[in-house]
Amino acid sequence: MKGYAMLGIGKTGWIEKEKPECGPLDAILRPIALAPCTSDIHTVWAGALGERTDMILGHEAIGEVVEVGNLVRDFKPGDKVIVPAITPDWNTLEAQNGYAMHSGGMLSGWKFSNFKDGVFAEFFHVNDADGNLAHLPDGMDLRAACMLCDMIPTGLHGVELADVQFGDEVVVVGIGPVGLMSVAGAAIRGASRIYAVGTRPNCVKLAKEFGATDIISYREGAIDEQVLKLTDRRGVDKVIIAGGDNNTFAEAVRMLKPGGKIGNVNYLGEGESVCIPRVEWGVGMGHKSISGGLMPGGRLRMEKLASLITTGRIHPEKMVTHEFHGLEGVEQALSLMKEKPKDLIKPIVLL
Numbered sequence: 001m002k003g004y005a006m007l008g009i010g011k012t013g014w015i016e017k018e019k020p021e022c023g024p025l026d027a028i029l030r031p032i033a034l035a036p037c038t039s040d041i042h043t044v045w046a047g048a049l050g051e052r053t054d055m056i057l058g059h060e061a062i063g064e065v066v067e068v069g070n071l072v073r074d075f076k077p078g079d080k081v082i083v084p085a086i087t088p089d090w091n092t093l094e095a096q097n098g099y100a101m102h103s104g105g106m107l108s109g110w111k112f113s114n115f116k117d118g119v120f121a122e123f124f125h126v127n128d129a130d131g132n133l134a135h136l137p138d139g140m141d142l143r144a145a146c147m148l149c150d151m152i153p154t155g156l157h158g159v160e161l162a163d164v165q166f167g168d169e170v171v172v173v174g175i176g177p178v179g180l181m182s183v184a185g186a187a188i189r190g191a192s193r194i195y196a197v198g199t200r201p202n203c204v205k206l207a208k209e210f211g212a213t214d215i216i217s218y219r220e221g222a223i224d225e226q227v228l229k230l231t232d233r234r235g236v237d238k239v240i241i242a243g244g245d246n247n248t249f250a251e252a253v254r255m256l257k258p259g260g261k262i263g264n265v266n267y268l269g270e271g272e273s274v275c276i277p278r279v280e281w282g283v284g285m286g287h288k289s290i291s292g293g294l295m296p297g298g299r300l301r302m303e304k305l306a307s308l309i310t311t312g313r314i315h316p317e318k319m320v321t322h323e324f325h326g327l328e329g330v331e332q333a334l335s336l337m338k339e340k341p342k343d344l345i346k347p348i349v350l351l
């Protein structure tokens, strides 16, 4: 079969591979909608996970089941399904401990385009099909559905990690597709003011539509200074980080109230360490907490998040700015993701 792969750090191209084999609990799928992710860019061009050779890229797919193992109960060939980017092994100790995304070791629930071939291929393999796949609700727009693979679960996980509560003032750093979903999630969770940080005009427009009350440009000075000014130097209750760089942590700590929480879902692609400012962290006693997390996967989670679309609580299809057709389209979609032109939010490939 044909697939679009990371050939090595900084290099991508089409390759031929054997069709994957189906174990007793697994499924083999063909993609019907695909999307590239900013994470693919970190992985290939920053070499953020280390060297990978001829590894098929992609971890965002809506698929059709073509084969299932003999122990799979709830899926059969022909079913249309949502495939989460993270596909844990549900019978591991990490999963029993509540961190299925790290099943088998740090980040090991992230298999596609990390530990095994991804979804940019004629066929791809899903482990633990009953635990990881979700049926695609009838009539769901494929553009919206495709955002369920990664953008919605990640953006909303940022909101969970920051523990947004009714009336909280929240900063969302980064309003690409992930941060936009954090804005929407913070609004659903009852945030009062939502300060959204970003500059691309169509992202700014959607951020306002999804619930941002204030827009901050990181190009016009330090984010923390701007936020402190807007809040009469009180700072905010919560910060969600969905963009920026290693320095963003320092800015986040500075603009947080004592007792505040930072939820990070940004993929730190470069650098050795992140800096936490000592004094603004209350010389170690400020009760300012930082959690960073990989999105949770799993069928229940996918079904619940899909219900936010079917009930009209979120409108992720509005983030899809570019559409390609046929598997070959992943090459152009990925290069668009790398170049990040001003009018891009998220590209999608329909097959």
Ligand code: NDP
Pocket (backbone or CB within 6 Å): 037, 038, 039, 040, 042, 150, 151, 154, 173, 174, 175, 176, 177, 178, 179, 197, 198, 199, 200, 203, 218, 242, 243, 244, 245, 248, 264, 265, 266, 267, 268, 293, 294, 295, 340, 345
């Ligand atoms: P985008 O590149 O589309 O968006 C990044 C955002 O950050 C933009 O709004 C950009 O502003 C803003 N930004 C850039 N530089 C700065 C800065 N110095 N300070 C503050 N803001 C800045 O990314 P995505 O939304 O696609 O993804 C966001 C992150 O989430 C990526 O790192 C991605 O790898 C990661 N990710 C993590 C996952 C997880 O499970 N934890 C899963 C999926 C993705 P501008 O408007 O100017 O472009």
Ligand code: ZN
Pocket (backbone or CB within 6 Å): 037, 038, 039, 040, 059, 085, 150
């Ligand atoms: Zn991703």
